[in-house]
Amino acid sequence: MADLLEKKLTAEDYNAEKYVLRLSQNSVGDHELQQQRKKIQQLAEKTNAQLKRNVYMNYMQFIDTAKEISYLESEMYQLSHLITEQKSLLTSLLELSITGERGPGSAAQEMIEVNPQELKRMQNRENRKKLTGLLEKIEGCSHVMEVEDRCLVFDGDLVELNQDDYTAMQRIHAYLLNDSLMIASWLSDRRGPVRYKFEVLYPLDQVLPVNIKDRGNTKNAFKVLIFPDTRVFMAPTAKSKQDWLDEIERTKANKVTVDKQNVERAQQQHQRERQVSLSKEDSLESTNRMCPARTPSLAVQQTWDGAV
Helix, strand or coil, X not given: CHHHXXXXXXXXXXXXXXXXXXXHHHCCHHHHHHHHHHHHXXXXXXXXXXXXXXXXXXXXXXXXXXXXXXHHHHHHHHHHHHXXXXXXXXXXXXXXXXXXXXXXXXXXXXXXXXXXXXXXXXXXXXXXXXXXXXXXXEECCHHHHHCCCCCEEEEEEEEEECCCCCCEEEEEEEEEECCEEEEEEECCCCCCCCCEEEEEEEEHHHEEEEECCCECCECCEEEEEECCEEEEEECCCHHHHHHHHHHHHHHHHHHHHHHHHHHHHHXXXXXXXXXXXXHHHHHHHHHHHXXXXXXXXXXXXXXXXXXX
């Protein structure tokens, strides 16, 4: 009976108004209508339960698919890192001469001849390679590499503390980049190269480190104020804590300098473009003055008037 009712309600030509009208005409008394209502309600509850079960099954499949995508992403980063290492190794081998000495075009000699700006760019490229290698260990952080000039400055393991009672909450790994601070939480049940999960990326302009004096069992701790939040971390040693405070301040100062230089460079470029545009306009006006439009001579004009 339930299967027959289910077939009627799920038929392609099912019409609710016609079904209710036909049911009321064929039913005798109120009792039979109540029974039909109860059956329909039971069928609705069964359908809802089945729908929830299907949603749950699909949700688990979605989570599994997302994990597989993350693993694939990590493997792609590892492959990219291996290719980069192989390229560097081959370059080093090519620079070696037969006697084992470096040739005149070797990287060592180029390092001596390059200017400080080029040396800084080379150092930034090396730091970016390090960042690529480290990010292979973090799940869900591919977007961090989308900024072309982003590079790693400092990183290390920390323990996050509760800001009220300073009790340990979780183990994290912090990455200080040249323009931001990234926090990744430790995956205790994960094996393989991926040991951390991306948590948050704070713009460096919003990060303010604050020292915390040692008290009781709380040692080597410091605050990071990120408006409107506050996070407390504990470093493994006093030196590591001081390194974090110093590196954050130094990187913030460097970022301010770089941003200022970029603004000045953009303004200078705009001024140069404007000067070039004005120079072209002046040159065009000068050419027009030197070559005025020719007018008929007086004799030709008189001849023309006489002919007329």
